[in-house]
Amino acid sequence: xxxxxxxxxxxxxxxxxxxxxxxxxxxxxxxxxxxxxxxxxxxxxxxxxxxxxxxxxxxxxxxxxxxxxxxxxxxxxxxxxxxxxxxxxxxxxxxxxxxxxxxxxxxxxxxxxxxxxxxxxxxxxxxxxxxxxxxxxxxxxxxxxxxxxxxxxxxxxxxxxxxxxxxxxxxxxxxxxxxxxxxxxxxxxxxxxxxxxxxxxxxxxxxxx
Amino acid sequence: xxxxxxxxxxxxxxxxxxxxxxxxxxxxxxxxxxxxxxxxxxxxxxxxxxxxxxxxxxxxxxxxxxxxxxxxxxxxxxxxxxxxxxxxxxxxxxxxxxxxxxxxxxxxxxxxxxxxxxxxxxxxxxxxxxxxxxxxxxxxxxxxxxxxxxxxxxxxxxxxxxxxxxxxxxxxxxxxxxxxxxxxxxxxxxxxxxxxxxxxxxxxxxxxx
DNA sequence: GAAAAAATACCTGTAAACTAGTAGAAAAAA
DNA sequence: TTTTTTCTACTAGTTTACAGGTATTTTTTC
Numbered sequence: 001x002x003x004x005x006x007x008x009x010x011x012x013x014x015x016x017x018x019x020x021x022x023x024x025x026x027x028x029x030x031x032x033x034x035x036x037x038x039x040x041x042x043x044x045x046x047x048x049x050x051x052x053x054x055x056x057x058x059x060x061x062x063x064x065x066x067x068x069x070x071x072x073x074x075x076x077x078x079x080x081x082x083x084x085x086x087x088x089x090x091x092x093x094x095x096x097x098x099x100x101x102x103x104x105x106x107x108x109x110x111x112x113x114x115x116x117x118x119x120x121x122x123x124x125x126x127x128x129x130x131x132x133x134x135x136x137x138x139x140x141x142x143x144x145x146x147x148x149x150x151x152x153x154x155x156x157x158x159x160x161x162x163x164x165x166x167x168x169x170x171x172x173x174x175x176x177x178x179x180x181x182x183x184x185x186x187x188x189x190x191x192x193x194x195x196x197x198x199x200x201x202x203x204x205x206x207x208x209x
Numbered sequence: 210x211x212x213x214x215x216x217x218x219x220x221x222x223x224x225x226x227x228x229x230x231x232x233x234x235x236x237x238x239x240x241x242x243x244x245x246x247x248x249x250x251x252x253x254x255x256x257x258x259x260x261x262x263x264x265x266x267x268x269x270x271x272x273x274x275x276x277x278x279x280x281x282x283x284x285x286x287x288x289x290x291x292x293x294x295x296x297x298x299x300x301x302x303x304x305x306x307x308x309x310x311x312x313x314x315x316x317x318x319x320x321x322x323x324x325x326x327x328x329x330x331x332x333x334x335x336x337x338x339x340x341x342x343x344x345x346x347x348x349x350x351x352x353x354x355x356x357x358x359x360x361x362x363x364x365x366x367x368x369x370x371x372x373x374x375x376x377x378x379x380x381x382x383x384x385x386x387x388x389x390x391x392x393x394x395x396x397x398x399x400x401x402x403x404x405x406x407x408x409x410x411x412x413x414x415x416x417x418x
Numbered sequence: 419g420a421a422a423a424a425a426t427a428c429c430t431g432t433a434a435a436c437t438a439g440t441a442g443a444a445a446a447a448a
Numbered sequence: 449t450t451t452t453t454t455c456t457a458c459t460a461g462t463t464t465a466c467a468g469g470t471a472t473t474t475t476t477t478c
Binding site for chain 2: 433434436437
């Protein structure tokens with residue numbers, strides 16, 4: 001008989017929380033001890049309570065999943081993180097794994113697979129669904145490290161995505177158009193893309209804007 | 210005592226289906242009679258069964274929510290559609306309403322609001338959450354009709370979003386670069402944007418690519 | 419306080435994008 | 449079958465983007 005796995009769920013959709021509770025409820029070796037809709041409440045809870053697994057959504061109102069994952073791994077090394085999201089973008093998944101996530105599932109997961117994943121992770125193994133494994137395998141070849149954008153670069157990127165031209169961005173930020181051009185060029189280079197159109201697409205995919 | 214509302218749920222995430230069943234299960238005047246993960250199965254079911262409300266996700270593998278809504282309203286005028294999605298883009302919501310949806314909720318809805326919405330819709334009223342009402346109200350002013358893109362235009366749009374330049378798109382489709390330029394121009398005009406970068410952003414927002 | 423990173427600005431040149439028209443042929447809809 | 453839409457292609461001119469440099473100043477970080 002396995003020891004009961006204590007699980008906390010973090011997701012900003014009450015419906016998904018209900019779904020997770022219902023899915024894991026059928027397995028009496030998993031106990032959902034708490035659910036949170038934001039990162040702040042999770043960390044408050046973790047200060048006073050001990051659990052085995054955190055089921056973590058990527059898209060939360062107050063903090064992004066990758067940063068939460070990083071913080072958890074740093075503060076609570078024994079706590080296992082299971083990423084759960086609709087995002088199937090390789091860069092997001094890779095970042096999660098890099099920052100200590102022990103598993104990742106898409107939200108089209110079945111109850112059965114979910115419970116298997118929880119147990120496997122709780123026992124110190126890792127778990128990635130077949131779909132995720134394929135995505136990761138396919139992305140081995142085009143392995144660009146995830147670029148870090150500066151504050152100013154993100155600002156420029158947002159404006160570029162809104163269709164504002166270089167001279168007008170310069171005007172808006174009261175800097176030289178030449179500076180805007182430089183930032184723009186650096187963005188394109190950092191993200192490894194060909195032009196602004198693709199830049200916007202990749203930026204949206206990687207949740208940068 | 211109210212009559213029991215027969216509900217079918219269409220969502221490609223088993224977790225959300227579980228969540229919906231759990232949320233509606235607490236109200237004994239709502240009966241979830243069937244759940245589907247795609248449009249095809251839904252329509253097969255509707256041919257032989259009668260229900261009151263369809264809870265419909267926008268993002269399904271085989272068909273988009275707007276088209277499903279249009280088909281349901283056309284074939285089964287008495288059937289009420291309640292849109293349920295994470296998409297808070299005004300154009301998507303407007304299209305759903307235009308094609309007969311009686312209500313729309315975001316997936317961050319609570320169980321309570323969900324049951325209220327179901328009953329209200331079942332009784333012939335409409336229901337939009339406060340958040341959705343605000344989104345719709347804010348979008349009254351910038352009221353551009355949703356542009357219809359042709360097949361060729363969508364093709365060009367996809368390639369533009371991938372960062373492919375006009376001459377190379379022309380080469381790929383074996384048409385004149387001048388033709389590609391024309392399509393590109395029409396796209397920018399139809400979508401009411403300033404340039405390719407913004408075009409890509411809007412196109413992604415409106416789920417065109 | 420020194421070193422590193424980021425933000426600023428400039429130059430030169432080429433390629434592509436955008437503006438604004440027109441217009442015929444093919445395909446789809448009425 | 450006529451009408452409308454879509455796809456195609458053209459001319460000509462302006463603006464912006466992109467490539468590949470260099471370099472100073474300001475801000476963080478160590």
